[in-house]
Amino acid sequence: MTALAHETLEAVMPKVATPPSDLDDVLWQAWKAMELPEGYHAEIVEGFIEVSPTGRLSHGQITNRLRRSLDKFLDRSEFAALQDMNVVHARKAWIPDVLVAPEDLEQHGTEDGIGVKASAVQLIVEVVSPGSDNITRDRTRKRRAYARAGIPVYVLIDDYDERGVVTVLTAPDPDRAVYDDEDRVAYGTTATIPEGPAKGFTIGEDITGPARMG
Numbered sequence: 536m537t538a539l540a541h542e543t544l545e546a547v548m549p550k551v552a553t554p555p556s557d558l559d560d561v562l563w564q565a566w567k568a569m570e571l572p573e574g575y576h577a578e579i580v581e582g583f584i585e586v587s588p589t590g591r592l593s594h595g596q597i598t599n600r601l602r603r604s605l606d607k608f609l610d611r612s613e614f615a616a617l618q619d620m621n622v623v624h625a626r627k628a629w630i631p632d633v634l635v636a637p638e639d640l641e642q643h644g645t646e647d648g649i650g651v652k653a654s655a656v657q658l659i660v661e662v663v664s665p666g667s668d669n670i671t672r673d674r675t676r677k678r679r680a681y682a683r684a685g686i687p688v689y690v691l692i693d694d695y696d697e698r699g700v701v702t703v704l705t706a707p708d709p710d711r712a713v714y715d716d717e718d719r720v721a722y723g724t725t726a727t728i729p730e731g732p733a734k735g736f737t738i739g740e741d742i743t744g745p746a747r748m749g
Contacts, residue, residue, distance in 0.1 A: 563626040614732040621650025624684040653684040677714040701726040
């Protein structure tokens, strides 16, 4: 967690010992009360509020190429590719780089209007940012969190895995917090989404760019 996250939390969290059973509620209230500088966002991941800056140029390029391509693929369906939206599950909140959910979200929003319910999300994509904590968050902590929430398809676009790898994870087991099926495809070749509304969508060099230098 960044220093910014600690400073913000100190301003909004109660100055009393909190029983573990109440931690989710405390984090939830603290997260909703946070006011972050422009260019930052906060998520609740495995018992922590994590604050991250907006992605760098290469991250933004990949993310926007992906969203535009997904939108074209999903055209005339009931689903859309979305960005900058809270995904909420059991008082946990994430802001994926790209997600696929019903285009009409009216019945899928949380009661307080703060985001979309994870149960409506069919696919999540994270574009991995540099730095050990960012890499671990997307590869490990969010992988477990999305599996617990039953997100059907989780895709990692990872510049920092060998010379670039797209990993497609499916068959989530919420009880074990794992995805049972994994397909790893190197940059320069093509990864294919195997199920859901984006079934058949391909992620290739037109989205990731070429293999990174070794």
